[in-house]
Amino acid sequence: MTHTGHVTFADPGALAAALTSSGYLPDDGLATAAFLALRMQRPLFVEGDAGVGKTSLALALATVLDAPLIRLQCYEGIDVAQAVYDWDFPRQLLHLRAAEAAGRAGDADALEGELYSRRFLLARPLLQAIETSPSVLLVDEVDRADDEFEALLLELLSEFTVTIPELGTVRAESPPVVVVTSNRTRDVHDALKRRCLYHWVEHPGFARELAIVRHRYPDATEQLAAQVARASAHLRGVDLQKPPGVAETLDWTEALLTLGVDSLDPDSVTRTLGAVLKYREDQEAVLRDGGLVALLEAAADAG
Amino acid sequence: MPVDVPAAFVGLARTLRAAGVDASPDRLGATVEALTVLDASSRDDVYWAGRLSLCASPDDIERYDRVFAAVFDGVVPMPAAAVEPALRVVPPLGVPADADTEGDGPARHAAASRLEVLRRRDLADLDDADRATALALLTPLSLVGPTRRSRRTGPAPHGPVDRHRTLRRTLRAGGEPVPPASLRRRQRPRRVVVLVDVSGSMAPYADAFVRFAHATRRARGPRTEVFTLGTRLTRVTRELSYRDPALASAAVAAAVPDWSGGTRLGELMKAFLDGWGRRGMARGAIVVVLSDGWERGDAALLGAQLKQLRRLAYRIVWANPRAGRPGFAPLAAGMAAALPYVDDLVPGHSVDALVRLARTVVGRHA
Numbered sequence: 001m002t003h004t005g006h007v008t009f010a011d012p013g014a015l016a017a018a019l020t021s022s023g024y025l026p027d028d029g030l031a032t033a034a035f036l037a038l039r040m041q042r043p044l045f046v047e048g049d050a051g052v053g054k055t056s057l058a059l060a061l062a063t064v065l066d067a068p069l070i071r072l073q074c075y076e077g078i079d080v081a082q083a084v085y086d087w088d089f090p091r092q093l094l095h096l097r098a099a100e101a102a103g104r105a106g107d108a109d110a111l112e113g114e115l116y117s118r119r120f121l122l123a124r125p126l127l128q129a130i131e132t133s134p135s136v137l138l139v140d141e142v143d144r145a146d147d148e149f150e151a152l153l154l155e156l157l158s159e160f161t162v163t164i165p166e167l168g169t170v171r172a173e174s175p176p177v178v179v180v181t182s183n184r185t186r187d188v189h190d191a192l193k194r195r196c197l198y199h200w201v202e203h204p205g206f207a208r209e210l211a212i213v214r215h216r217y218p219d220a221t222e223q224l225a226a227q228v229a230r231a232s233a234h235l236r237g238v239d240l241q242k243p244p245g246v247a248e249t250l251d252w253t254e255a256l257l258t259l260g261v262d263s264l265d266p267d268s269v270t271r272t273l274g275a276v277l278k279y280r281e282d283q284e285a286v287l288r289d290g291g292l293v294a295l296l297e298a299a300a301d302a303g
Numbered sequence: 304m305p306v307d308v309p310a311a312f313v314g315l316a317r318t319l320r321a322a323g324v325d326a327s328p329d330r331l332g333a334t335v336e337a338l339t340v341l342d343a344s345s346r347d348d349v350y351w352a353g354r355l356s357l358c359a360s361p362d363d364i365e366r367y368d369r370v371f372a373a374v375f376d377g378v379v380p381m382p383a384a385a386v387e388p389a390l391r392v393v394p395p396l397g398v399p400a401d402a403d404t405e406g407d408g409p410a411r412h413a414a415a416s417r418l419e420v421l422r423r424r425d426l427a428d429l430d431d432a433d434r435a436t437a438l439a440l441l442t443p444l445s446l447v448g449p450t451r452r453s454r455r456t457g458p459a460p461h462g463p464v465d466r467h468r469t470l471r472r473t474l475r476a477g478g479e480p481v482p483p484a485s486l487r488r489r490q491r492p493r494r495v496v497v498l499v500d501v502s503g504s505m506a507p508y509a510d511a512f513v514r515f516a517h518a519t520r521r522a523r524g525p526r527t528e529v530f531t532l533g534t535r536l537t538r539v540t541r542e543l544s545y546r547d548p549a550l551a552s553a554a555v556a557a558a559v560p561d562w563s564g565g566t567r568l569g570e571l572m573k574a575f576l577d578g579w580g581r582r583g584m585a586r587g588a589i590v591v592v593l594s595d596g597w598e599r600g601d602a603a604l605l606g607a608q609l610k611q612l613r614r615l616a617y618r619i620v621w622a623n624p625r626a627g628r629p630g631f632a633p634l635a636a637g638m639a640a641a642l643p644y645v646d647d648l649v650p651g652h653s654v655d656a657l658v659r660l661a662r663t664v665v666g667r668h669a
Contacts (some may be wrong), residue, residue: 011341011342012341012348028347028351029351029354029355032341032347032348032351032352032355033351033355035340035341036337036340036341036351036352036355036356039340040333040336040337040340042333047360047361075454076453076454077453077454077455078454079455087466087467087470089466089467089469089470092470093470093473096470096473096474096478097478099478100477100478100479108474108475108477111474111478112474115470115474143583144583147525148455183582183583184582185579185582185583185584186526186528186583186584187360187540187541190325190359193359194325194327194329194330194359197333197337197355197356198355198356198358198359198360198363199355200358200360200361200364241576241577241581241611242581
């Protein structure tokens with residue numbers, strides 16, 4: 001039994017098959033990583049270039065495990081009140097005034113106990129994940145948060161408990177599946193990484209990217225899907241500020257489909273380039289000096 | 304596949320540690336646990352069990368791959384990495400390096416004025432011993448400077464209502480309405496990113512610049528990032544976390560493979576922007592470049608990169624040792640290309656100039 005209690009997988013292959021049928025196509029490494037995260041009840045720390053599918057992994061796991069996805073987007077200065085729990089201030093104040101009106105204000109200790117009880121507690125994502133089982137917790141872009149927040153995450157990721165000074169410790173009935181993503185804008189503390197399994201997500205190879213495109217957009221012709229996948233792979237080899245990830249490949253396919261294109265040509269590429277390259281300098285680099293011809297040749301390459 | 308896989312991993316972890324990977328015993332414990340739920344007779348499963356639990360960065364993965372191949376595929380192991388950095392001896396502060404010129408009356412006064420002279424001398428004109436003495440003067444730097452508004456809050460005399468403290472106050476007042484407590488966003492120091500040119504033309508200054516970077520990191524805290532620009536870009540932030548400046552310099556010396564090579568500043572600046580800067584490191588930061596702007600490659604590329612950096616960074620400060628010479632004009636091709644995007648161009652040729660650079664970094668112009 002895995003800790004989610006409902007769905008179990010015998011080996012990485014079984015998990016990979018389930019993920020594939022949910023629409024997320026993992027490679028061997030990612031499937032093994034996710035399998036171990038489930039079995040060992042350890043958070044999975046994933047890094048990789050933007051758009052390689054770090055966040056969608058958590059979504060896919062939630063689908064496969066039939067568990068709710070609880071997402072926490074990190075940002076600088078995120079603290080307990082936004083990440084773990086907060087007190088419902090207006091209702092607490094009302095309760096206090098009501099108690100005063102009823103002449104109960106004298107017993108401050110009892111009143112304090114009432115004010116800081118579960119009924120006035122607002123659960124934020126981390127506490128929600130502890131209290132919901134099974135659940136998948138996505139801590140997105142942890143590198144955007146600051147050191148103070150990492151310390152807060154440590155307790156959660158090692159013990160799967162949340163300590164509320166006024167109430168006590170809340171313990172997870174069964175630990176949530178945790179996926180932590182990072183874009184490497186700074187080094188995350190070793191103590192945090194040590195509690196996790198670490199996986200670096202690579203850009204997919206041609207065959208897998210083609211399969212992803214085909215899976216997400218069944219309407220796209222085999223020819224278009226292959227051309228887009230090859231063109232994206234080509235763009236990753238060109239010297240660009242922001243090489244396209246799988247997310248951009250998919251956006252591009254959707255843009256082409258929306259325009260009713262079934263094969264790449266100079267006109268359709270020029271019109272839809274904004275879906276795959278998000279910097280003006282990158283677009284210019286591809287469009288000038290025969291770059292477009294090279295792109296189309298790479299896309300058409302049947303080998 | 305060796306029969307005793309866990310035992311093989313113990314040796315593997317030891318080799319990894321020697322190569323600088325933090326393959327601690329608790330991580331090794333995770334490896335063994337992973338092996339129990341995977342197929343320990345499959346090479347792929349064994350590979351992933353180790354990689355997922357022992358590595359913590361793409362650099363680690365590269366080393367892990369090599370060590371794994373050595374242990375499990377019988378490939379000849381790579382030569383062990385240099386573990387102990389060579390230490391340089393720094394004479395204590397104020398000790399004259401060449402006793403014969405000092406004669407027999409080294410009054411404290413004379414030593415002090417000698418230090419004063421060393422502070423102002425161009426580091427390139429000093430011999431090794433004098434330079435070391437001068438560098439010791441650099442260590443205490445004050446760098447309290449530009450801040451930005453954090454999203455964290457603290458108590459304040461007025462401002463938005465601090466709900467928690469207000470509730471506590473009301474409770475203390477027995478439910479009577481009380482004046483609400485206030486809060487305010489706190490201020491945080493801005494990140495400083497130091498890029499140190501360690502190419503051949505900068506050799507006399509490189510040590511001083513590394514010291515400057517170290518002092519900056521000590522003064523500004525762990526958000527400071529340091530890179531060296533040689534034939535390649537090397538991140539040395541970790542090496543500089545030693546408290547002792549001599550140890551930190553030695554660690555940097557051991558980590559940087561390309562002291563005194565040629566530089567292609569434009570390409571390295573691009574590597575910095577692509578690998579680190581644009582992801583967030585340079586955003587809103589004060590970027591300090593320590594270089595003479597001598598560009599071996601295409602100066603136009605450097606200009607284009609600085610134009611981009613200009614859009615990300617809060618300020619760009621360029622310290623050029625040549626700017627300390629009389630009659631300096633920014634004629635080096637790289638320097639000329641970079642100049643339009645630089646907020647401050649200051650000299651960086653002497654200890655005194657570096658202290659002034661520190662003041663420029665924090666916005667207090669000397």
